[in-house]
Amino acid sequence: MAGLKPGEINLGTTIMAVKFDGGVVVAADSRTSTGAYVANRVTDKLTKVNDRIYCCRSGSAADTQAVADIVSYHMDLYSSQHGERPTVKVAASLFQEICYQNKDNLSASIIVAGWDEQKGGSVFEIPRGGSLHQQEFAVGGSGSTYIYGFCDKTFRPGMNREECIEFVKNAVGLAITRDGHSGGVIRVAVITKDGVDREIVYGNALPPQYTG
Amino acid sequence: MDPITLEVPHMLRAPAAAANQGANAHTSSQPIITGTSVLAFKYKDGIMMAADTLGAFGSMARFRDENRFMQVGDTLVGAGGDMSDFQYMKHMLEDMQTREYDMDDGQRMGTRSVYKYVSNVMYGRRNRFDPLWNAYVVGGVEGGERFLGYVNLYGTTYEADCVATGFGAHLAIPMLRKRVEGRADEVTEEEAVAVLDDCMRTLLYRDCQAFNRVRRAKVTARGVEVSEPYALQTDWSIADYVVGYGA
Numbered sequence: 001m002a003g004l005k006p007g008e009i010n011l012g013t014t015i016m017a018v019k020f021d022g023g024v025v026v027a028a029d030s031r032t033s034t035g036a037y038v039a040n041r042v043t044d045k046l047t048k049v050n051d052r053i054y055c056c057r058s059g060s061a062a063d064t065q066a067v068a069d070i071v072s073y074h075m076d077l078y079s080s081q082h083g084e085r086p087t088v089k090v091a092a093s094l095f096q097e098i099c100y101q102n103k104d105n106l107s108a109s110i111i112v113a114g115w116d117e118q119k120g121g122s123v124f125e126i127p128r129g130g131s132l133h134q135q136e137f138a139v140g141g142s143g144s145t146y147i148y149g150f151c152d153k154t155f156r157p158g159m160n161r162e163e164c165i166e167f168v169k170n171a172v173g174l175a176i177t178r179d180g181h182s183g184g185v186i187r188v189a190v191i192t193k194d195g196v197d198r199e200i201v202y203g204n205a206l207p208p209q210y211t212g
Numbered sequence: 213m214d215p216i217t218l219e220v221p222h223m224l225r226a227p228a229a230a231a232n233q234g235a236n237a238h239t240s241s242q243p244i245i246t247g248t249s250v251l252a253f254k255y256k257d258g259i260m261m262a263a264d265t266l267g268a269f270g271s272m273a274r275f276r277d278e279n280r281f282m283q284v285g286d287t288l289v290g291a292g293g294d295m296s297d298f299q300y301m302k303h304m305l306e307d308m309q310t311r312e313y314d315m316d317d318g319q320r321m322g323t324r325s326v327y328k329y330v331s332n333v334m335y336g337r338r339n340r341f342d343p344l345w346n347a348y349v350v351g352g353v354e355g356g357e358r359f360l361g362y363v364n365l366y367g368t369t370y371e372a373d374c375v376a377t378g379f380g381a382h383l384a385i386p387m388l389r390k391r392v393e394g395r396a397d398e399v400t401e402e403e404a405v406a407v408l409d410d411c412m413r414t415l416l417y418r419d420c421q422a423f424n425r426v427r428r429a430k431v432t433a434r435g436v437e438v439s440e441p442y443a444l445q446t447d448w449s450i451a452d453y454v455v456g457y458g459a
Contacts, residue, residue: 100296103241103296104241125275127245127274129241129244129245129294129295131244131267131294131296131299132299133267133275133278135277145272
């Protein structure tokens with residue numbers, strides 16, 4: 001299993017995706033670090049794979065960008081050949097195939113989420129190792145460890161769109177505060193059959209929390 | 213390092229290509245998301261098996277709704293170890309079933325055949341220093357006879373009345389041997405469930421990586437049935453008797 005090479009750019013990160021009836025909400029912080037230096041403080045880790053499917057990237061910036069580029073290509077090809085958008089499951093399977101077959105050389109942990117005609121909203125997580133896990137909500141990246149408790153306590157199946165947005169903003173906000181490799185702004189994208197609505201919560205306007 | 217290749221996943225391939233595919237792809241990898249014990253033993257109506265629903269990430273209980281069983285025709289395969297490699301094995305087994313179906317020769321893959329297939333894949337990968345980091349339990353009823361086998365990442369195989377993977381091999385097998393080994397013809401379903409739950413409870417107490425959501429599965433002449441996940445009862449009353457540490 002590859003780790004990051006010394007000096008390699010790290011997408012330290014907190015990433016998250018939640019399913020609701022009608023679509024998904026994806027969110028991420030915006031810090032890219034090289035060791036202790038913040039190489040990019042306004043990164044966009046929410047990467048479009050097609051018009052209704054996004055992936056959230058954590059791990060090596062290079063590895064995840066390369067994988068996402070390849071999957072986007074294949075998604076385009078699928079649409080051309082089939083005349084319709086591939087489902088979220090197809091996208092997730094493509095990610096899995098690359099991550100699993102190249103597990104020795106990749107440091108990539110990816111959440112795939114989106115909306116398709118068949119299933120509505122879906123969330124899939126592909127951790128290091130290249131296994132595939134469908135979930136109601138998923139958190140990933142170094143910052144995620146600090147918010148498992150918060151998420152387990154707060155999440156309820158069947159939350160609506162606004163509740164999901166609140167949920168991810170609070171969760172990613174907490175992780176940003178505690179995790180040195182997460183920071184900057186909270187980028188949020190809501191994906192439904194009508195399209196993608198993106199929003200940003202600036203780092204000086206995080207949801208209220210106790211900070212000691 | 214070979215370039216990243218992306219074949220459209222899991223199309224039908226010739227068996228020779230399938231056998232090689234994936235080999236040398238990950239040299240002696242390490243397990244990441246792991247499943248712990250799988251227990252199984254022979255009882256009156258066939259085979260009974262149990263496993264929890266956890267995919268652990270090191271010491272963390274990360275994925276809590278995993279299904280570590282796979283049904284292959286009338287055979288049940290239970291997996292411990294790396295979950296990505298198990299998912300890969302599931303694809304291999306599905307491809308195998310598709311090839312067999314397409315042959316349309318009136319033959320059905322029996323449990324021994326499925327076991328042989330899994331064993332050969334595991335040993336073949338081991339010989340290339342590229343193991344699937346798993347331990348499998350394969351069980352079924354073939355021609356009226358119960359079959360239960362184990363195979364692991366080394367390709368080591370054995371068949372017995374009671375088998376288990378992971379922690380279960382250390383803690384549960386002695387319990388199973390005492391209570392059901394050699395008595396397969398007498399053990400009723402009620403007794404089998406009780407023994408299985410006792411063993412899973414012991415593992416819950418003593419295995420750090422165990423999780424209290426368990427699936428039970430049985431294979432009988434009627435085929436494979438996998439239960440919905442359920443929680444075990446636990447007894448902590450002995451805690452009342454322990455005060456301090458003895459100083």
